[in-house]
Structure formats: C-alpha cells, structure tokens
Amino acid sequence: MTPGPAEIFSVDGVRRADRHASGHGRSAWVLMQTAGRSVVDAITARWSPRQTVIFVGPGNNGGDGFVIANGLSDAGWPVRVVRVFPDRNWTGDAHVAAQHWAGPVNGLGPDSLSGAGLIVDAIFGTGLSRSPEGEAAELIAAINACGAPVVAVDIPSGLNGDRGEPQGEAVEADLTVTFHRLRPAHLLQPSRQFCGKIVCADIGIPDHDPPEGDVVARLNHPALWPDWPETGAADTHKHRKGRLAVLSGPAKSTGAARMAAVAGLRAGAGLVTMLTPPGAALVNANHLTEVMIRSFRDVEDFLTGLDAIRATAAVLGPAAGKSDALKQIVIAALSRPLPVVLDGDALSVFCDDPGHLLGHLRDHDVITPHAGEFERLFPGLSGTSLNKIEAARAAADRAGCVVVFKGADSVIAVPGRTPRINTNASPALATAGTGDTLAGLIGGLLAQGAPAFDAASAAVWLHGEAGLRLGSGLIAGELADVMPAIMQDLARRRRIAAVRAALIGG
Numbered sequence: 001m002t003p004g005p006a007e008i009f010s011v012d013g014v015r016r017a018d019r020h021a022s023g024h025g026r027s028a029w030v031l032m033q034t035a036g037r038s039v040v041d042a043i044t045a046r047w048s049p050r051q052t053v054i055f056v057g058p059g060n061n062g063g064d065g066f067v068i069a070n071g072l073s074d075a076g077w078p079v080r081v082v083r084v085f086p087d088r089n090w091t092g093d094a095h096v097a098a099q100h101w102a103g104p105v106n107g108l109g110p111d112s113l114s115g116a117g118l119i120v121d122a123i124f125g126t127g128l129s130r131s132p133e134g135e136a137a138e139l140i141a142a143i144n145a146c147g148a149p150v151v152a153v154d155i156p157s158g159l160n161g162d163r164g165e166p167q168g169e170a171v172e173a174d175l176t177v178t179f180h181r182l183r184p185a186h187l188l189q190p191s192r193q194f195c196g197k198i199v200c201a202d203i204g205i206p207d208h209d210p211p212e213g214d215v216v217a218r219l220n221h222p223a224l225w226p227d228w229p230e231t232g233a234a235d236t237h238k239h240r241k242g243r244l245a246v247l248s249g250p251a252k253s254t255g256a257a258r259m260a261a262v263a264g265l266r267a268g269a270g271l272v273t274m275l276t277p278p279g280a281a282l283v284n285a286n287h288l289t290e291v292m293i294r295s296f297r298d299v300e301d302f303l304t305g306l307d308a309i310r311a312t313a314a315v316l317g318p319a320a321g322k323s324d325a326l327k328q329i330v331i332a333a334l335s336r337p338l339p340v341v342l343d344g345d346a347l348s349v350f351c352d353d354p355g356h357l358l359g360h361l362r363d364h365d366v367i368t369p370h371a372g373e374f375e376r377l378f379p380g381l382s383g384t385s386l387n388k389i390e391a392a393r394a395a396a397d398r399a400g401c402v403v404v405f406k407g408a409d410s411v412i413a414v415p416g417r418t419p420r421i422n423t424n425a426s427p428a429l430a431t432a433g434t435g436d437t438l439a440g441l442i443g444g445l446l447a448q449g450a451p452a453f454d455a456a457s458a459a460v461w462l463h464g465e466a467g468l469r470l471g472s473g474l475i476a477g478e479l480a481d482v483m484p485a486i487m488q489d490l491a492r493r494r495r496i497a498a499v500r501a502a503l504i505g506g
C-alpha cells in the first residue's frame with residue numbers, strides 16, 4: 001500500500017467531502033476528471049500500452065471509466081469500452097463524461113473479454129446498493145477468471161465501502177485506485193484481499209474539519225504515539241522504567257507466559273517478574289535469565305506478590321489455564337490501581353459470565369480478544385455491527401477499557417477516541433504464541449507509563465513490524481528478539497523527521 005492520508009472515512013464522509021469541494025470551487029465534474037486522470041497515471045506508471053477493456057456501470061463510477069478511456073486513448077492505448085447496463089441512462093457528471101467519449105460503446109457479450117491485456121473495473125463504486133446479480137455477477141466472475149490484470153476504480157465492484165465483506169460476487173483487483181481517503185473496505189478483511197495494491201489519490205478536495213463521525217478510524221502509525229516506545233533519558237535506571245508482573249500457567253504450560261515476559265522486557269520495562277504457581281517455579285527458573293521469579297500459593301499471595309514487587313502493570317492470561325482460581329486472580333488484580341492486560345485464558349474463563357469481567361475493567365486496562373474470544377465476551381456484537389471498527393468501538397464502550405480486536409486487520413479502540421486500524425500484520429504472524437508476545441509488549445509499555453491506547457497501538461505496530469522482518473517460517477519466540485532493531489530504526493527515523501521539521505521550521 002502506498003502511504004496515504006491516515007484518516008479512514010465512511011462512504012458518506014467522502015460524499016460530504018465531495019460536496020465540501022463543490023462549495024470551494026471544485027465541481028463534481030472537475031473531481032471526476034481528476035479522479036479519472038489519477039487512475040490513468042497509476043496504470044501508465046505500471047503497465048506498457050496494451051488492449052484495455054473498460055467496463056462502465058450505470059453511476060459515477062462508470063463516469064470515471066469514460067474519463068479513463070479518454071486518458072488512455074489520448075496516451076495511445078488501444079481501449080474498448082463496454083457498457084454493463086444497456087437499459088440504464090447515465091445522468092449528471094457520468095452523462096457528461098459519456099458525452100466526452102468519442103469512441104464506440106460496446107454492449108456486453110461473449111467476446112467482451114477477448115484479447116484483454118488489462119481490465120478496468122468501473123462497474124460499481126461506493127454506490128453499490130445490493131448484491132450484483134444476473135449479467136453483472138456473471139461478468140464479475142468472468143473478469144476474475146480471465147487472467148488479465150484488473151484495475152478497480154475507487155473500489156472493486158461488489159464491495160460495500162463501509163463493510164469488511166464482499167456483497168456477493170466481487171472483483172478481485174490487482175490494483176485499486178481510490179480517491180481522497182481510504183474507506184473501511186480497503187483495510188478490513190476479507191474485503192482488503194479483493195483490492196490488491198491500493199493507491200489513494202489526492203483529487204484536490206480541500207482539507208477541512210470533517211463532521212463528527214466521518215472519520216471512522218485512523219491508520220495505526222508511529223505518528224499517533226510519538227513518545228512510545230520510550231528511548232529514555234541518559235540518567236534513567238531500571239526502577240524508572242517500570243515493573244511488569246506476568247502470571248505463569250501451571251508447570252506444563254509455562255512457555256506462553258515466558259514469551260510475554262521476555263516481550264515485556266524487550267518493550268523496555270525495567271524489571272519483569274514472573275508470578276508463578278509453586279509447581280511451575282522450577283521449569284520457569286530453568287528457562288529464564290533476566291526475568292525474576294516469585295511463587296504464589298493463592299489469590300491473597302498473588303496480590304501480596306504484586307504489591308511486593310511494586311508492579312506498575314500486569315499481564316494475565318497467556319496459557320494461564322481456565323480455572324476458578326484464574327477468575328479470582330483476574331478480579332483481584334483489577335482491584336489494584338495498576339493497568340492490567342488480559343489475554344487468552346483470562347478472557348475465555350469469563351465466557352459464561354462476561355458481564356462479571358466487564359464490570360471490573362477500568363479505562364487503563366487492555367483486553368486483546370481474537371474473533372472467537374470477542375464473540376464469547378460480546379455475544380452477537382460482531383454480527384450486528386456495520387464492520388469490525390464499529391464492533392471494536394462498541395466493545396470498548398461496553399467494557400470501558402482499551403480493546404485490541406486482533407486479526408490480520410487488528411482494530412484498537414477505546415471509549416471516546418477514534419479507533420485505530422493496523423495494517424502491517426504479516427500472514428507469518430498466524431502461528432502459535434504470537435498473541436502472547438503481543439500481550440507482553442503491551443504490558444511492557446504500560447509498565448513504563450504509556451497511556452493504554454498508545455501502549456496497545458504501539459505494541460500492535462511493533463508486533464506487525466517484527467512479523468514483516470522475520471517473514472514466513474517465523475516462530476513466536478523470535479518476535480521479541482527483533483524488537484531492538486525495530487525500535488532503533490524507529491528512533492532513527494523520528495530523529496531524522498525532527499531535524500527535518502526543525503530545519504523547515506527554522
């Protein structure tokens with residue numbers, strides 16, 4: 001994905017921005033011409049001239065298609081325009097665009113795709129109002145089967161811009177050129193997969209303060225949490241860098257908590273202590289060097305341990321074992337003032353009575369459910385929400401804390417703030433134990449005093465970067481070890497940006 005503006009707009013939000021532009025002297029027709037030209041530029045920058053088939057639909061997406069046809073034709077490309085709905089007349093700017101096209105407009109037929117070296121999908125844009133049916137659905141299936149590269153205008157036909165799932169048959173594009181701002185469908189899975197590479201083109205809509213609700217999310221990026229991970233003042237020492245407690249599972253399932261503990265250290269926590277059932281102390285001691293170990297017998301003893309090590313954050317859940325004792329430990333930890341990260345078993349153990357857990361969470365706590373855990377904690381919320389962003393936002397409101405709704409498109413939400421959507425996850429992260437590392441990274445940042453929303457956002461991004469660096473074949477235990485390189489690169493980039501800003505400012 002090319003870096004684009006960091007705000008993600010709703011479909012209606014982009015429409016309103018469009019109207020705002022009209023009020024500032026950039027008519028919808030000018031926007032359509034600029035949009036079409038930006039698609040032509042994206043195509044000619046990537047492909048050599050070849051037979052291009054442009055499928056135009058009944059609305060303004062089709063209008064863009066005509067502008068593209070003119071632009072490619074002017075550049076000497078052989079172009080064939082195919083009209084998808086012969087009985088629907090274009091209106092408004094799409095009509096104007098169609099009038100500007102002097103070449104033939106072909107009807108849809110069995111030969112529409114023959115000889116295609118490139119396909120431009122200008123069938124439906126953000127005006128899709130129902131699933132494509134009949135000839136339109138058959139055409140989309142044929143485009144996907146034909147093998148030529150496909151460029152989608154604004155959004156692949158069949159995707160609803162606000163949703164994460166296709167609405168019936170959808171075009172599988174190699175490149176999507178969208179305008180002004182990304183929409184949820186460009187980022188949320190599985191819609192994201194239909195977009196291919198995404199270019200977000202500036203079509204000259206003037207900057208403005210969008211009305212409440214038009215910005216539905218922000219791309220999770222280091223600029224959103226400029227102070228984290230902290231580099232630390234020269235005179236800092238380990239007690240100033242926070243003390244993280246991590247709960248170990250029983251003797252035969254200790255690895256997950258160890259990965260979380262090591263990740264906490266790598267995230268910069270000054271001291272990390274594993275609070276472990278006595279039966280697991282030895283196995284933990286055998287494997288840990290920098291992480292300290294303290295045994296506890298029962299809930300009271302666990303709290304004594306938290307107090308004794310003066311913990312500034314805690315991570316509970318990785319392979320902790322679903323038991324009544326775990327429930328009690330979680331609720332007890334939430335009675336202490338420190339921020340708590342709840343992951344894995346610490347969430348699943350409350351699946352019979354999620355309300356009990358939700359009633360104890362505070363705004364500095366972080367929960368990290370994947371889709372299955374999310375459904376158990378917030379039954380039906382995913383299915384009834386417009387998309388994953390809205391589901392995460394509603395869950396955060398209900399829980400009163402930070403929610404990291406994990407996945408290839410993790411969403412980080414907190415009450416009262418615009419959610420953040422993460423885009424640097426690698427498929428290589430889909431392996432056992434990566435979530436434990438993420439919980440530890442969040443805990444390590446929280447322990448140092450990072451605000452919970454930023455701690456969660458920074459940890460998800462760092463985790464994604466680690467996945468990208470290690471690539472396929474990675475195992476979870478390696479993620480924490482690449483943190484120093486990632487953090488140093490990030491610090492270097494920030495220093496360069498600061499110098500640049502100072503030079504430009506001065």
Ligand SMILES: NC(=O)C1=CN([C@@H]2O[C@H](COP(=O)(O)OP(=O)(O)OC[C@H]3O[C@@H](n4cnc5c(N)ncnc54)[C@H](OP(=O)(O)O)[C@@H]3O)[C@@H](O)[C@H]2O)[C@@H](O)CC1
Pocket residue numbers: 014015017018031032035057058059060061062063064123124125126127128129130131132133136153154155179180
């Ligand atoms: N906003 C901006 O900044 C800019 C926007 N621009 C462009 O405008 C596009 C949005 O245009 P748009 O609103 O005209 O919608 P679009 O998707 O072309 O078509 C709607 C038509 O399709 C029809 N239809 C829908 N579903 C159907 C189905 N399943 N099967 C059959 N028909 C179906 C629907 O019919 P109806 O639902 O009314 O029956 C209506 O006739 C946007 O994506 C971008 O490309 C740029 O030009 C410049 C700047």
Ligand SMILES: [K+]
Pocket residue numbers: 061121122123124125152153154155156157
């Ligand atoms: K399209």
